Structure formats: C-alpha cells, structure tokens
Amino acid sequence: MVVPIILIVALIAGVISIAAAIIFSILVLKEDPGNEKMIEVSGYIEEGAKTFIKTQYKILSIFVGVLFVVILLFLPSELTEGKIPIIELEANWEQAIAYLVGSAASMFAGYLGMIIGVKANTRAAQGCTKSLDKGFDVAFFGGSVMGLAVVGSALIGVSTIYWIFQTPVVILGFSFGASTIALFMKCGGGIFTKTADVGADLVGKAEYHLPEDDVRNPATIADNVGDNVGDIAGMGSDLFDSFVASILAAMLLSNVIFASLSDAVQGAFAIFPILLSSVGLFASLIGIILIKWLKTKDPGKLLNLGTYIATAIFALLGALFVWILTATTEGITRAESWIMWKNYFAVIIGLLSGIVIGWTSDFFTRADKAPTKNISRAAQEGDAVVILSGFSYGLLSVVPPAIGISVAMVLSYWLGGVYGVAMAAVGMLAIVGTVVSNDAYGPIVDNARAIAEQGGLGEDVIRTADKLDSAGNTAKAITKGFAIGAANLAVFALLFSFATEAGIIAAIEGGTGMDLLNIYVLIGAFLGVVAPVLFSALLILSVQKNATVMVEEIRNQFESNPKILEGTEPPDFHKTINIATKGALKELILPSILSVSMPLLVGIIFGVAALGAFIVGAILSGFVFAIFMSNAGGAWDNAKKWIEDGNLGGKDTPTHRAAITGDTVGDPFKDTAGPSINTLLVVMTLTSTIFIGLMLLVNGGDGLLALLEAWLRGLF
C-alpha cells in the first residue's frame, strides 16, 4: 500500500525539481546578457561547449551501444544469489533498456545544466555591474538548474523503473548507464579543461606575462569552455552517478537483508532510500529558495549556509516521513519500526560526516589556515619547495577524512548493519541538489569574471566578480569533500550488495568471505590498490601531452601573427578548442576501456572473492589519491591567489612564480585525475555487479587460476 504512495511522492518530487530547473532556466535567460563583446565571447564559449559535448556524445553513443549489446548477450540471467545463472534474453532486455535510459537521463541532465550554465555566465557578469547580490543571484540560479536537473531526472528514473519492474535489480542497469556517462564526462571534460587551462597558463602567463583571461590568449575561450564541460557537466554527471548508486546499493541490500520480513515491511525498507532522497530534494529546493531571501556581504558563507539549512530541513522532514512510514506500514512491529529509526540515524550520521569531511577539506585548502599559509611561505624558497610542501599537506589531508569515514561506517554499521552503511551513503547524498548547485555556481562565476574582463566592464565589476569567484572556491572545498566521501560510502555499500549477489558472504552457505589470507583475494586487493594509480597516471599524462600540443599552437599563433599580441586582431579560438576536444576524446579511450575490462579480467582470472577485494583495494587507494589530489590542488590554487592578493610580495615576484608552478601542477590533480577516481570506482563496482553472472559461469566463480592450480596439482 505504502510503496506506490512513496513512489508517487518521489515522482512528484522529481517533476517539481525538473519544473523548478526549467523555471530557473527561464529566469536566468530573461536577464540582460550584457554588451555586444560579452555576447560575442559568451557565444564562443557556448559554441565550443556544444561542439565538445556533441562530439563526445557521438563517441559515447558508440560506447553505450557496444555495452548495450554486451549486456544483452553476455549477462547471464537475472542476478540470483549464489546460483549459477543461465542466459535469459528477456531479463537481459530489461537491464539493457534500463542501461540506455540511465545513460540518456544523465546526458540530459548534463546537457541542460551545462547549457544554462553557459548562458548564465555573461548574465552574471552583467549582474555584477549592478550589484554583488544581482551577480550572485544569476550565478546561483544558473547553478541550481544543474543541481535540480540531476536530482529530478535521477529520482524519476529510479522510481519509474522500480514501479515497472518491482525489483531493484533492474535499477542496476540504470545506474550503470549513468556511471559510464559520468566516466566519459569526468575524464573527457577533465582532460579538456586542464589541457586548455595549463596550456593557456604556460604560454600566456609564464612566457608572455598576459593576465588571466586575457582576450589575446588563444586558449582563453577553450579554458572557459573547459570550466563548463569539466566542472559543470562533469561534476553533475558524477554526482548523478553516486546518487543513483547509493540508492541502488541500499535497495539491493534491503532485498536480501529483509527478505524474511512481511512483504509490506520489506517493501518499506526497499523504498526507504527513495523516500529519503525525495525528502532531500525538497530540503535542497527549500534551501535554494531561502538563499534567494537571505542577503549577505559574504556569498561564500551564504552558499555554506544553504548547505546547513538544507541539512537541518532534511533532518526534520526526514524524521517526519520516517514517522509517517512506520505509522502507515501494514503489520510493522515495534522492533521493525525501531530498525527503521536506527537507519534514519545512520542517514543523519552519513550526512553529518559529509559535512565534517567537507570542513577538513576546507581547512586544508583555505588561504587563511595553516597548511595553505605554509605552502604559500614555502613558495618563497622556490618551485621545488612549494611542490614538496603542497604534496605533503595533500597527503596529510587524507588522514582526517579517512578517520571521519571510518567513524561513520562503524556507527552506521552499529545502527543498521551493512544496510545502515548503505543508508549513510544515501544520507551523504541526500542534499545532492544543494551540493551540485553550489558546485556549478563556481565555474559560472569563474567564467563571469573572464567575460567581465573580456567585455571591458572595468576594474570595479571585475573585483565584484572576483569576490563571487572566491566564494565559489570556498564552497567547492566542501562540495568536493562531499562528492568524494559520498562516492566512497556508496561504493562500499555496493560492495556489500556485490558480495551478496556473488554469494561470497561468509554467512551464506559455501560463502568463503573475502579472506585476505587467501592468496587470490590478497592479490585481488593488491591489483585493486594499483588500479586508481594507473588510472591517475594515464589521465595526468594525457593532460601533459595535450597541454604541450596546446602550448605549441599558442606560441605558433603569437609568432605567426604579431597583431594578436598587439590586440588588434583576435586569435584563432577554434583551433585551440579543437585541439582540446580531439585530445580529450582520444585520451579517454584507454582509461574507459580499462575501467570496464579490469574488473572483468580480475573476476574471470582470480574469481569473485578476489574481485571483491579488488574493489576494496581500489576504493581505499582511490580514496587516498582522490582526497590527496583534490586538496593538494586546491591548496596550491589558493596559495597562489593569496600571494596574488598582495601577500609575500604579491604578483610578479619569484614567490608568485613558484606559486604558479604549484597551481599548474595542481590543476590536473584537482580537476582531472582526482575527481575522475570517484567515477572509476563506481564504474568498476557496477561492472562487477552487473556481470557477476558471467563470472559465476567461470569455474563457479572461483576463476581460471584456481582451475589451473587444481590441474597442476593433479599433474605433480
């Protein structure tokens, strides 16, 4: 009885969310786009972004098409715990279609959010000519479109699929679709944006001493395009992916853990993550609207205030809905109600720990805190010392969130077992609408600043835009911490559902657990730890390779046409955008193939228990590298900005140049490799879960090596 009502609530929430996104889009589009020059520049950015996305979506459709066929043919049967499956084309159709829908939904949300983001740029710049508040409003609503589109389309997708198929298993296909898109968007967008950024900085700033965003720099527009495709579309698809994965993990687990309860009660637990995510959406929406009414001189604080408001509303509304759910579920016992309440507390713990992780990122990357200050001071000793300092603090910054996640895991486990851990992930992602909105705000104001510069709006306006920009950076620290922490918890939760499906839980008959003292499991964990390392190396190398091509092109333009530097002729933006696009798409092929093929190979060769350990290894080292790279990159960036604000001698000093080196090294850390790792983890875990039937066919899930071992033992 209750389940359909909750699904209706979720669908309504989704529709409201999309509607709000459309209304905000219209509001943003109504704003004044500024003077002719601004419209022109903004047009270039839009064109570049569209070109990139179109080319990327074309390649993506091939990738998605191939995986569609693979799912259709190689997905033996529906997942059934522990049993050897057979190929059932009918069941595979469901997954394959869900996969397509998931891909499409993520693409839609990414495209809408990005386009509005691009449109909001110039309008936010123009808003800054009026007041800080006006500029903030335009940028913030522009960003909210992405946040709302993500949550809305994800919720609609998940609830519709669950309604039709009545089982969370099909949501697996949806989630897998979302995560393959996210992988392309994060890696491709990340490589694109840093190719342009690093290229522009290396020639423009270091060789020709042009200021940031100077129109004469041929890579400036590509840099702005990169902000949109990397930070807006990429981050949106990343959180779409984590959001769906967290709901999926909890639902899959509820299927097994509460199997012995009555249908109604089991249904209530299955639907619980969808309910709380819908509540989170309302909370985010209220938070977004409240931000509109609150005025402050400090937009950074305002953004964070929005997060806290959404959290508080979520906690209250969530409690209300838990109360309603326990009150209306037929035949629920007191003990079962109490379990539900305990899981609600696990959700709150997840959410709070997300905020705490955000705070620690904030501490390690803020210019006015000790780590970044020390990094700035290290810049006085030269390039090498600023790198060493940022590197060390980046590594150090891994410790507090690791402890934070561990505490959250222990507490949520105590409250609700592995289902509780999954619910903590749901909690961390509950206010994802707010998180994505805050995050998309960043590149919009970054671009607004660039357009203000290029549109000749004068020093005052640029300073206003700068203020908005630095607010974006403050908020970003928290949202990044959230994104990494949430993806990690979600993947941990998925791991438990993977283990359940694979029948390797020790409590299941014949389940051996994932015993690290088993040599294959141990090696699985080893290879898992190495996977994100390989992945990061490939992505950073790609950026470095492409940036070198970009540098050649920029130098070439400056040398072949001196009028560009004089400012009397515009540079060729198209060529640089083209280089970034082609380079990014070429370079993301290998990482994408690896992310899908590595878990398949490990599972087939070493068996499913080793594959579980592979996932654990990847999560653990992925966490370390993601946090390290994000925070080191953020700290270098802010150290450079702090020096540019006139500290330690200010701009154009050797100290400043050393800080720029730090920032340039940090760019692909924080915007390419670091954030892509999340997505890698989700893709690998979902690949493992979705193809588990295939792996169970190989030597009963024990893998080829065990087969070979047995054969050899027979020989000798």
Add this chain to the structure above:
Amino acid sequence: MVVPIILIVALIAGVISIAAAIIFSILVLKEDPGNEKMIEVSGYIEEGAKTFIKTQYKILSIFVGVLFVVILLFLPSELTEGKIPIIELEANWEQAIAYLVGSAASMFAGYLGMIIGVKANTRAAQGCTKSLDKGFDVAFFGGSVMGLAVVGSALIGVSTIYWIFQTPVVILGFSFGASTIALFMKCGGGIFTKTADVGADLVGKAEYHLPEDDVRNPATIADNVGDNVGDIAGMGSDLFDSFVASILAAMLLSNVIFASLSDAVQGAFAIFPILLSSVGLFASLIGIILIKWLKTKDPGKLLNLGTYIATAIFALLGALFVWILTATTEGITRAESWIMWKNYFAVIIGLLSGIVIGWTSDFFTRADKAPTKNISRAAQEGDAVVILSGFSYGLLSVVPPAIGISVAMVLSYWLGGVYGVAMAAVGMLAIVGTVVSNDAYGPIVDNARAIAEQGGLGEDVIRTADKLDSAGNTAKAITKGFAIGAANLAVFALLFSFATEAGIIAAIEGGTGMDLLNIYVLIGAFLGVVAPVLFSALLILSVQKNATVMVEEIRNQFESNPKILEGTEPPDFHKTINIATKGALKELILPSILSVSMPLLVGIIFGVAALGAFIVGAILSGFVFAIFMSNAGGAWDNAKKWIEDGNLGGKDTPTHRAAITGDTVGDPFKDTAGPSINTLLVVMTLTSTIFIGLMLLVNGGDGLLALLEAWLRGLF
C-alpha cells in the same frame, strides 16, 4: 642430526663474511688517501658522520631501552597459537635479550660499513687519479664491507639464537631489534641527507649558481655526510632488517605448517631458510671476488654482472645443498623431499622476480629510455610540466612490479603454500650481500667525486669519478627495486605467521579469517592504506622544514662573510652539520612513535583480524608509494643529469633549471620517504606479531570496539 651441521655452516659463513669484511677494510685503509686537502675534507665528512651516528645512537639507546622494558613487562607469555597467554617473565627475558642483540648487531654492521665507506671516499678519489679500475676497486671493496658485515652479523645472530633456544620465536625479538634500528637509521639518515642536499642545492645552485660539491657551499660537507649516514648506514640497516625478517617469517611458518612431520624433517624445513641464506652469502662473496678479476670499461655493467653471477652461483649451489639436505635428513619421504625441492623453486622464483622488478625500475629511471627522456623533454615546457611528467611516470612505474610481485606470489604459493611465499622472500634476499655492496658503492663514488672536486684533482679525474658515479646510479635502480620487492614479500610472509599466531586463519578452529566484509577488518585495511601516506607526509614535511632552516643558515653565512664566496675563507661546516643532525633527530620521533603505536592501537581497538588487514593495507599502499617515490625521484635525477650532459641545450638553460626543480622535489621522495616505507612496514608487522599476546588479552583478540558494540546492543 642435520640441523646442528647446517647451523655450523651458517656460523662459518657468517664468520667468513665478517672476516672478509675486515680484510677488505684493511685493503681499503691501505690505499693512498690523497693530498692534504682531500684528507682534510674527508676528515670533516668522517667527523660529521660520527657525530651524527653517536647522537643518533644515544637517542636510539633510550628508545631501545624503553622497548626492552616494554617487551619484558607487557609481552604476555611465549606466543602460542590461538591460546590466551599469561605473562611469563622468564620467556619475556629471552625475547628482550634477543631484542637487544638484534639492535646491537644492526648497529655494529651499520657503524662498520659506514666508517669504511667514509674512509673509502678519499681513497677512491685518489684511485681515480691512477685509473678508472683503481677507483672502482677501492669504492667497490669499500661498499662490500657493508654488504658482508650486514649478512655476516645477521646470519651469526639468527643461527646462534636458534641454536640456543631451539625455536624461531625468539628470533622475533632479534628481528624486532634490527627493524627498530633500521627505522631510525632510514628515517633519521634520510631526513639528514636530504636536509643537507636540498638546502645546498636551493641556495648554492639556484641562487648563487655554484657548481655541485663546491667547497664554498657551507652545506657541501653535510651533504656528503648525509650520503654516508642515509645511503650507506641507512640502506644497510634496512636490508639487514628485511633479510632477518624473511628468514624469521619462513621459520615461524615452518613451525606451524610442518608440525605434523617427524622432528628431523620439521627441523630440516625450519633450518631451510638459514641454509639458503648461507648459500646466498657464499654466492655473493664469490661474485664480489670475481668482480675483482673482471675488468671492463663500463663499471655499471660490471656491477650488474656481479648480481647475475651471484644469482647463477646461488641457483647452482642452492640446488646442491638442497640435494644434500634431502639426502641426509633422517626418515624423509619422497613426497617430503619433493616439497623441499618445490620450495627451492619458489626461492629461485623470488630471486628472479627481484631481478625483474629491478629491471623495471631501471627502465623507468634510465636516461636513455622513453620515460626519463619524456621527462627531460617535459622540462622544456617549464617546472610544472616536468613535475607532472615525473609524477605520472612514477605512478605508472608501479604497475609492472606489482604484476611481477603478484606473479611471484601466485607461483611460489602454488609451489609451497604460504611457506613458499616466505621462501620466495628468502630467495629475493639471498644475494643481499651483493645488493648491499652495490648500493653502498653509490654514495662512496658520489663522495669521491665531491672530494676530487674539493681536493682540486682536475677535470680528468673528476670525469673518471663521474663515470663511476653514474655506474652507481645504474646499479642503484636494480638494488632499490630489490629492496622494495624483498621487503614487501618478507612482510607478506610475516603477515601469514602473524595470522597463524593470532589464530585468525580460517582453517584454524574459531578462526574467522581476515574477511574484508567484516566492517572492522575493512576499516583496519582502510587505516592501513592511510598509514604509509601519513608517514610519507611527515617525512617530506620534515625535510622541507629542515631544508628551510638550512637555507637560512647558508644565506646567512654568505651574507655575513663575503670572503666565503670569494673562496678565501672556508665556510662553517659544523653549523650546517649540526642543523641537519638536530633537525633529523627531532623530526624522526613522531614517525617512530607512530610506527609502533599505530598497530598496537588498531589491534587493541579493532581486534587482531582488523590488525591483519591493517598490515595488508599498509603493505599495499606502502608498495605503491615506495615504488612511485623511488622511481619518480630517480627519473627526475637522471633527467637532470642527461640535460647536464649537454642534451636539450645543456646546463644553465631554463630547461636545466626546470630539471633541477624536478630533481629537488625527487630528492626526499627517493632518499627519505620512499625507502623508509619498507622499514615502516617491517616494524609495524613485527610489532603486531610480538605483542600479539597483549592484544589477545583484550576481548579475546576481538578488540574494544566489538566489546562496546555488544554492550550497546544489550542496551538497545
């Protein structure tokens, strides 16, 4: 019957080894120490090294004393599989004394090796005035003293203890003693050497454009001292530690695995690692002597040839001794002989995989191979790009050795189960005499070059010394790969004996295994992955902090006395040595305490299974960081040297300056943090094993949290 004979063989091998070390020492001391200036400089270096070692040994004695008391009082009973132990002062005495002996043996080997290394510096420089061969001989024999002292004292210690107590358990104390010394020597020495090196480079090279090893630079002598205390004494104690740990792990496992066999056969398996290590010592010794007879133009190839010769001799001699052992062991069945032969093959696989890992390190760090060439080319794009490039290739270089170790583990496991894995570690360390000799050769020729420069021996001699120096770098790549790979395998083997002692092997009654699906085990693994990260961060920060103080001091000397730069007055070497000494000793306290306290805390809070996972996590991420840092650092170093050889524009170009930045960043990577991680892993694993009784007292080894959980579940 057989056991005492083998122990006598081992003791003879040990005594021969020490005797050879003393003979080589005398041969080295007989050489001409060169002109007055050289003797003076060499005297400064010797004085500095002695001061450092003395101060360090003083602090060490406090640390060792405290641990002695802790072992005496808090080590409940002898380790007995699975049982709750009680405190038995008598048994504890044995461990505590063994601990002291292990510490003393490692200190002795380190001191002897280092002193002879220091004496060999100036004599090798003087040798270069005669011929390349002469210079090589002196440096190589100087280095061999360290190699032979290490293996000799370790073998004597291990066999004596085993002879007296008839159980490998007491060797645990010996091994723990060796590893705590290694930790201090590696961390302290590593911080010392890079404080001086980075400080000297930052001011001397970057600000005042002084050449390398210039006498006017006040930190030059400290830099040379650092090479001796960090690379000779540090590396020696590190491999001493791994060598003993690998033997110990195999012996402990044999105790359990072969418990059901007859006493004689069990004894043969227990003594097997000691036998093969003795064989390895003979092989190394023969290799060292053969090197003396082989003359070549390429000393780098000669060093590697020595490794291959030792390997081949070891394989042959080893087979012979296995044949003797199986033929003379009373009542050994054919099946048991076959098991022994299979473990012999596991040993060979270990040794070969050590060489393969060395080759991959070589590939990633040699100037004439693609990775380092690309890093050199990246230097043309500036400091940031050379950092990004080296960082990525460093990460990439983790993949091949990870696969290599995995293959070695699978094969050796197939051949001999976990005992086979332990024997593979023994194999990897069998020719440790050669490895340490080659490694100690490096800093000797490095210093010889410096002394040639400071003693005014002219361009020709310096070029000869340079040639010897670059040979040292080539050999170093292989030996470093060996050191890291061997430590890893040894710790894996120790892990299995830890698990056996802790009773957490799934096959043991009540043993739950280390199931990653258990939340505490999972968190244990998580914290384990983070431990080497924290450790590396602290070490690099220490170097950066101390180098900054050093920089101030050097600048101060130059500014307060202009005659120093004119070369008419010598700088104050003592002050810089003092800064490096004090800084290093102060900064190693926190990492040392952490390395002992972290495993204790994890074991007590989360239980012994989680502690096992903690060790696994630490090994895996430790492997990644150790290889990454060593190889990235090595590649940056060689990229810089390649440019200095006149490539890409040569010295004093922007490209060269960027390469120097890479090298400076790489210095603490490759010489402080990277190689210290090995020791950290061994210390943590031995701490876990030795204090297992204590942890089993806490909630039966399940840890405090499980107790708290049960209590909370009772409440709600």
